[in-house]
Amino acid sequence: MSKRAIMNKKQLEEHFVNLISENEGMIYKICNIYANINSEKEDLKQEIIFQLWKSFPSFRGEAKVQTCMYKVALNTALYFNKKKSHPVTDLSNVEMKEEENTISAEEQMNLPAASSGVSKWYVTFSIHRKRWGI
Numbered sequence: 001m002s003k004r005a006i007m008n009k010k011q012l013e014e015h016f017v018n019l020i021s022e023n024e025g026m027i028y029k030i031c032n033i034y035a036n037i038n039s040e041k042e043d044l045k046q047e048i049i050f051q052l053w054k055s056f057p058s059f060r061g062e063a064k065v066q067t068c069m070y071k072v073a074l075n076t077a078l079y080f081n082k083k084k085s086h087p088v089t090d091l092s093n094v095e096m097k098e099e100e101n102t103i104s105a106e107e108q109m110n111l112p113a114a115s116s117g118v119s120k121w122y123v124t125f126s127i128h129r130k131r132w133g134i
Contacts, residue, residue, distance in 0.1 A: 016056055020049060023069050030070075034077035044080050051076045 020027070027048055035041040052072050059068055 012056075016053060019065060019069065020052070023066055026066070026070055027073055030073045030077050034081055044077060047080055048073045048076045 027045060030048065031041040031044045035044045052069060055068075055072050059065065
């Protein structure tokens with residue numbers, strides 16, 4: 001029976017806090033690499049610690065604790081960046097003729113209602129992206 005299996009909840013929490021303290025540098029390093037501003041770094045740090053806590057009971061001891069913590073932290077950071085990133089298309093070089101700036105009656109029928117929360121910019125972009133070839 002493993003050492004962790006015979007720990008009570010309080011001992012398990014203390015052990016987890018000690019592991020986080022011992023590996024704080026690794027967590028900060030990942031946060032600094034994968035987040036740009038301080039608020040994002042703090043959010044990422046909290047998310048990493050949360051994911052470590054969720055995965056802590058399933059740790060089987062087949063590898064070093066630090067290796068598993070690094071893997072969880074890195075995967076969390078990668079998912080964090082994937083979740084927050086939105087593709088951005090630069091439209092500054094796109095030239096539009098005046099007649100392209102009008103919306104046909106058929107296109108107006110397919111517009112989402114204003115109350116749906118879709119921005120006017122998004123609706124315009126959605127209509128014109130086929131014309132712009134993007």
